Amino acid sequence: MTSLVDPAAERIVLDALGGVLSTVPGDAAIGIAFSGGLDSTVLLDAAVRVAGPQRCIALHVHHGLSPNANRWLAHCESTARALGAGFDATYVEVRRRPGESLEAAARDARYRALDALCALHRVSMLWLAHHADDQAETVLLQLLRGAGVAGLAAMAPHRVEGTATIGRARPFLALLRAQLERYARSRELRWVEDESNADTRYARNALRHDVIPALTVHFPGFRDALARTASHAASAQRLLDDLAQIDLKAIGKDDGRSLSRRALLALDGARAANAMRWWMRANGLPVPSAARLSEMLRQVREARAEHAMRVDHAGARLRLYRDAIYWESGEPSVHFEGQASASIKEACELVWRNDEVWRLPQWRGSLVFEPVPAGEAGIDTVPEALLASAPLTARPRTGGERMRRAPGAPARTLKNLFQEAGVPAWQRDVPLIYLGERLLFVPNLGINGAFATAPRTSASERGGPRRRLEWRADLLIA
The missing domain is CATH 1.20.59 (Chorismate Mutase Domain, subunit A)
Incomplete structure (x- = not known):
């Protein structure tokens, strides 16, 4: 028997997505976090109707935690294809840190996987199907765990997480699950049921099945009240973040x-x-x-x-x-004399031919060969002819290496020189640059004084065009 079309139910859902769509630039791609359950199925169907199938790509994460996971994957792909949307999936292995719940570990793995898929497909914004019931459950869980302001802020309707460039939007956060279900019935949608949702050993499921129904009877407006609590907490957290950034400018290095x-x-x-x-x-x-x-x-x-x-x-x-x-x-690659490295880096070689940059991804940085204007030669520069005279090799520290900080200065161990220069341990995991078999340059210390030419020498003795060597670490923090 065909279900009756419910225009009011459909309009509520489509209007919610229309408001979010107006914040997405031009014809940018939209990612839909698609588990195959009721909520995300409604989200995908409505997104295709509002934004057009060519802009939507359904993104599925296969956790492997359920014996039905392969069936869910096949269902999600066929559903997306039938709607004309794009589809991609990725497999993740859920690993728990000490003291971490399976729920939290799976959630973190899912978001990392979704972010990676969004980056792969150049998605502008990721849409998530969380609704008002999910928000109420989250706030209650955080209250029961004694969470701080950040926890009580729960889920934001729209947010760019941390340093990520991909926004996350939750268009249904003001809608009830019952409203999504009315839409699904009106559209005769098919979805999968995760059997783990009935397991009340999980805290969220216990709230959903045992606590929420009682609250609905005695406090029918509790969802709106908890949503206001989350909004107030989010405002407070923004102020705390502003204060933290002010403090970090003063105490950061x-x-x-x-x-x-x-x-x-x-x-x-x-x-x-x-x-x-x-x-x-x-x-x-x-x-x-x-x-x-x-x-x-x-x-x-x-x-x-x-x-x-x-x-x-x-x-x-x-x-x-x-x-x-x-x-x-946690797996340090910082070398100290007498201590073996826990992360071995392989030496790599460059035959210099007027290169401007030598990318060294093992050390998360680049060696820059900056041209020096005529007449500006100094002890921190080397002749181009010298750079081209033998292969350059980037090697990891092994302990005991020595160099001179200035021409004529005694050779001293890098450990002593780093300490004297106040270079912290985490900045000592740098490539040592050799010319042939002789140490030429050490980031954060400079050019080996055995190679450097004193400023007082004549132009002819300085050997023509010169380059200044500069180590530039990647801006991203690993």
């Missing part, structure tokens, strides 16, 4: 890659914690619990010896060097 310990501890406890939270998010790290963050700040406050402080978090390590607090990769 090296373009925000590290913090001044002295300046951080000069802030009161709540303000220091707020600055730390923003700094961690800016570095792509999840924000820890209040107790964990308090422990981090305690260790920062009480640390004494250089390199003695180590706080592990989300695959990274919080370290202290002199006055600098910084994050080190």
Whole structure:
């Protein structure tokens, strides 16, 4: 029996998408997070009607957590094709960090995979099918977990996450699931049911099946009330983020890659914690619990010896060097004399032919050969003829390397020179540039004085055109 068309139900959904579509530039592609369930099926169908199938691409993430996952994938692809939309899918392996729930790990894996698919297909904005019931559940969960302001802000209708360039929009956040279901019935849509949604061992499902129905009876307006709570919390969080950015300008060092310990501890406890939270998010790290963050700040406050402080978090390590607090990769590639490297980098070679840039992705940076105007030769430059006289080789530190900081100065170990120059440990994982078998240049230290020419030498002795070597680290923080 054919369902009766429900124009009112369809108009509510289409109007919600129309408002969001007006924020998407021109004919830019729109990604639809498509699980195959009711909510995302309504979103895909309505998006095709509002934006046109040529602009829509359904993006599916295969977690492999259900025995039905392959069937869901096939259903999603056939549904998207039938609507004329594009389709792509990716497989992810869900790995939990210590203390992390399966739900949280799967959610993080899904968003990383969706971001990667959006980048691959040059999607301008990703649309997600979360609705008012989802928002209410999220706020309740955060309240029960004792979350802070950021947690209570729950899901934003529209947001660009962190440093990402792909926006995320949730057009249905003001609509009830019942309204989406009316649309689906009117359009005779078919969707899949995830059997795990009935498992009340998961906190969200317990709220959905046991708590929400009781709240609906006794507090029928609770969804609107919780939505207002989320909105107020989001406004408060924006103010806290603004304050954190003001503080980071005062306490940040090296373009925000590290913090001044002295300046951080000069802030009161709540303000220091707020600055730390923003700094961690800016570095792509999840924000820890209040107790964990308090422990981090305690260790920062009480640390004494250089390199003695180590706080592990989300695959990274919080370290202290002199006055600098910084994050080190969980698998450090920083070499110290007498310490084996945990991340081996292979040497690579360049036969120099007037190159301007030598890209060295292993070290996340580039060596720039900057031309020097005539008459500006100095100890930080080398003749082009010298650069072309033998192959250049970029090698990792192995320990014990020595160089001269200036012509005639004694040769000293790189470890001593780095310490003398105040270069922190996380900036010492740099390529050593050899000319033939002789060390020519070390980023953050300069040209080996054994090669450098003193400024007082004549133009003829300086050997014609020269280049200044400059190491430029990638701007992206790994």
